[in-house]
Amino acid sequence: MRKQISILGSTGSIGRQTLDIISDTNRFSVYALACHHNIDQLIEQAERYSPVLLVVYDKAMYEPLKSAAAHLNCRVSCGMEGLVEAATADPVDIVLTSVVGSIGLMPTIEAIKAKKTIALANKETLVTAGEIIMPLAAAHGVSILPVDSEHSAIFQCLQGQHADSVDEILLTASGGPFRTLTKSEIAVRRASDALKHPNWAMGAKITIDSATLMNKGLEFIEAKWLFGVSAEQIKVIVHPQSIIHSMVRYKDQSIIAQLGAPDMRVPIIYALDYPNRYPNKLEKLDFFALKSLTFEAPDLERFPCLALAIDSLAQGGNMPAVLNAANEELVAAYLKETIGFYDIAEYIQKAMAAIPKIENPAIDDILMSDKMARVEIRRLLELRR
Ligand SMILES: NC(=O)C1=CN([C@@H]2O[C@H](COP(=O)(O)OP(=O)(O)OC[C@H]3O[C@@H](n4cnc5c(N)ncnc54)[C@H](OP(=O)(O)O)[C@@H]3O)[C@@H](O)[C@H]2O)C=CC1
Ligand SMILES: CC(=O)[C@@H](O)[C@H](O)COP(=O)(O)O
């Protein structure tokens, strides 16, 4: 029986690679495809993959989507209700959450309540509400299968091992495009420079996060919740080649690593077809073509966003949600070239200081904190105009 999959964010980098890799298999049927506003691409995907449901989040695009989909045999929906419908419909087995940003939180929660397997690419979900999501998934007997390459690697390194034999998680980072630059050189780099990731072709937001090392900070928080370790048990190691996708050090000093070419289709299909290893036709990693694998410590002075993310986790409560929402707003501003590289860290810090801390937040507190952080960032950026 083919598994029915809903892809939230099908028009993005992860969504497109997912459709690419599953079209080589006969394991999956596409139940729903969802996007923010790129309905032209959504229609092209629908023509090829024949989903039952198409969703556009932007309500202004609902009528245009309906007209464009008139020749297709599928339902059309919009807004958060549409995303939730895609995430919870009865026939759906797996929900791939590959939207960007904290918008992924509510559909994921509803999918968990509907007992769907979650293939989680959207790291912002666990960053903002990992403390709520993980127990919720456990209570509903739902698996959260990581798609993020490092977390897929760690998950693979943990297979068949006892949780209490883990010493630490070694989370690898490429270091991004500014790894070798001085602070004053980085300070004047623009989004067009930051968008040149050395190893991965990804969406704009995560690519900027890689340049600031916020991506590694978000992944640090994601790892804490996914694998139930303490922050002290997670070490970030800069590994510029992105061949080792992460490692686990065990208490006997054995280290298990997962390696491969930097290709997201590997962790995507691993999550979707877990525990199988689908025999795909992707390029084989050629060890003799690799010059070397190197390692460095992260520099928190040049990349303060990593320290801020770790600090938000130490503060706990709603602070990671505040950090994340502030970062989303600031990355959007950096992409528009209205702020500089180091403004991102500076204003995140300001938002974290301004928003009242909430211990043990409920989902409504998380959503409110997310909103407050965005309002605060917009206010601060308006003031400096
Ligand atoms: N790209 C990668 O290699 C990796 C990505 N991730 C994570 O996966 C997630 C997606 O990243 P990526 O694919 O790069 O991002 P992209 O920017 O390439 O794609 C984002 C996708 O989300 C959709 N989207 C955005 N907002 C909404 C919304 N409100 N409602 C519905 N759909 C929405 C976009 O639709 P539209 O096209 O209409 O704007 C698009 O389909 C992020 O959380 C990222 O951190 C994790 C590891 C690797
Ligand atoms: C492909 C993937 O998982 C990204 O999150 C990637 O890890 C980004 O690279 P760095 O953040 O290590 O630069």
Ligand SMILES: [Mn+2]
């Ligand atoms: Mn990653």
